[in-house]
Amino acid sequence: MIVDGQQVAGLPKTENLSKAMVDVMEQPLHERIRILRDIEFLDEKVDSISGYMERFLSSVMSELKFAFSEFEERSLYSVHRSLFLLYELQVIDPAHSAATNQYSVFLQKVKSAIESSWLASQAVASFVEAEPIYDIEEQLVKLYESHPVTNHRLFDYLRDTADMDQLISFFKSDCALNNRFFDLIVLTLVGARPNTRVEISKNIWDEAGQGNAGKSHVELYNSLLVSLDIDLVGDDYASLLSWQGLEGYNLFMMGALNRQHYFKLLGIMAMTEMLDPQNYDKLISGCRRLGVCDELQLAYYEEHAEIDILHAKGWVESVVRPIVKDTPSAGQEIYIGAKYRLDSCNRYYDYLLNALESERASRIHEGFASRK
Ligand SMILES: [Fe+2]
Ligand SMILES: [Fe+2]
Incomplete structure (x- = not known):
């Protein structure tokens, strides 16, 4: 198993990996994205943990609220860094383990949630639609x-x-x-x-x-x-x-x-x-x-x-x-x-x-x- 470009000991077994994926929830959003993004065929692992996607998306939504409703700098950094990492999936080196997650449903959902919230805040800030x-x-x-x-x-x-x-x-x-x-x-x-x-x-x-x-x-x-x-x-x-x-x-x-x-x-x-x-x-x-x-x-x-x-x-x-x-x-x-x-x-x-x-x-x- 390669995580973040390095061989990670202790993660190959499904049960250990599941625990690591749950433990990672304690970290800031962009750190979670960085680690999860690099797990090969991530969707299979996400599907194997009951309620994982829902819990993760709920935490994304609260981070988005801090970022785009309350304009907290730390949250703005975290969501934009996350989006940056997710966009990189579309241009990443094919040899990288994250290339298997280019069309991950899980990561696409996170990306779409960030994009929607961000663009809505841009529209309000820019007043150009009319x-x-x-x-x-x-x-x-x-x-x-x-x-x-x-x-x-x-x-x-x-x-x-x-x-x-x-x-x-x-x-x-x-x-x-x-x-x-x-x-x-x-x-x-x-x-x-x-x-x-x-x-x-x-x-x-x-x-x-x-x-x-x-x-x-x-x-x-x-x-x-x-x-x-x-x-x-x-x-x-x-x-x-x-x-x-x-x-x-x-x-x-x-x-x-x-x-x-x-x-x-x-x-x-x-x-x-x-x-x-x-x-x-x-x-x-x-x-x-x-x-x-x-x-x-x-x-x-x-x-x-x-x-x-x-x-x-x-x-x-x-x-x-x-x-x-x-x-x-x-x-x-x-x-x-x-x-x-x-x-x-x-x-x-x-x-x-x-x-x-x-x-x-x-x-x-x-x-x-x-x-x-
Ligand atoms: Fe140019
Ligand atoms: Fe140029």
Whole structure:
């Protein structure tokens, strides 16, 4: 039996495993999910313990109440970390024991409960459902230009004030999403309307370095990390993310892995492409100020500062526009996705700036770690 990537002694026998699964109920939700997720063919074990699923789901519901009705930070972290771990099941290495649980009914129920509660809270926080769509392209640009995240102070801080440790903290915090982005664009292509495939494929091609393995965006990002002696770790520093960071990551995965939210994903993507260029220009200035100025070091952010201007235009004109022309009701979903992206990004940047301003990078890491 492999649990959490390691051989675990004492669990192979069904009776011992059942006891371990019951004992784990004492732990925080995300710890329970982490352990259970990695038990091969989990559903068989869950079915063998009377009332286990009901008891577990009931504990999930009370955690969701603390998270999304009472906004308790610890619960917000726990549910977003849980959702992160559950989404990973859809992209996990096939050799991992958790791959057997990709379609676990038990875990799907937990995931759906978290998603429903989270999206309901987003809808209340974002007030966008009633917004009528009259011109999606114009409305997306307006939304972007009027949103407080558009000129967020985080990037002024990185440009003018941050020290090297803080810059490194920022790079670590950016790692998980940057390195997952290839999968996210690929997932955008799955089931895409035929008249949008070329534009999405162009994005994938750019992400893959236009056929040059050394210039794939993952490779460029990892080159930056290696040049600064930042270890390349298996989880891309996801374990350092606060709930706000996990929320931003989960938003992409939610859109990419749920057909009913696919149109939201297009809005999420469009806003991401619009946001990055100007922020990255500031970040690049900060890098140069701190002596991070090799061509290879800056390649990832310089590439995105340029190419995302084209991607933003491409998403709006060649993906969003034809879809809304054929399916006007999709405009509402695209707009909602865009708003969710900007709102969650704003929460994340607020958090990160506050952390950078108030602590040295080493203390930020300790703070992240204590949330685990
Ligand atoms: Fe990229
Ligand atoms: Fe892009």
